Amino acid sequence: MTEATRARWADWIEAACAAVGVDPEGVDVVSIHAMTKTIAHDFERPMAPVGSFILGVAVGHLEAQGRPVDMESLRQAIEETITQQGQE
Numbered sequence: 001m002t003e004a005t006r007a008r009w010a011d012w013i014e015a016a017c018a019a020v021g022v023d024p025e026g027v028d029v030v031s032i033h034a035m036t037k038t039i040a041h042d043f044e045r046p047m048a049p050v051g052s053f054i055l056g057v058a059v060g061h062l063e064a065q066g067r068p069v070d071m072e073s074l075r076q077a078i079e080e081t082i083t084q085q086g087q088e
Contacts, residue, residue, distance in 0.1 A: 031072065031075055035051060035052070036051060039079070039082065043085060051078055055075065059071070059074065
């Protein structure tokens with residue numbers, strides 16, 4: 001990825017976060033991409049954005065409760081459901 005792309009993405013993330021009142025520091029692009037890649041390739045491509053939405057809802061829920069947010073644990077929990085779906 002080029003520096004120009006990173007800058008463009010960072011600008012968009014800041015604008016999108018400002019539009020909805022979210023701290024852009026909480027947006028972990030690398031982790032989100034890793035999770036959506038796993039969902040798209042190991043389960044169903046159309047579910048990748050749904051997984052991102054679920055992750056966001058989980059983060060908001062934890063923050064509203066004043067609980068710590070561990071993005072890596074949340075991401076792993078969502079990814080583990082893919083393996084569970086394959087076992088059913």
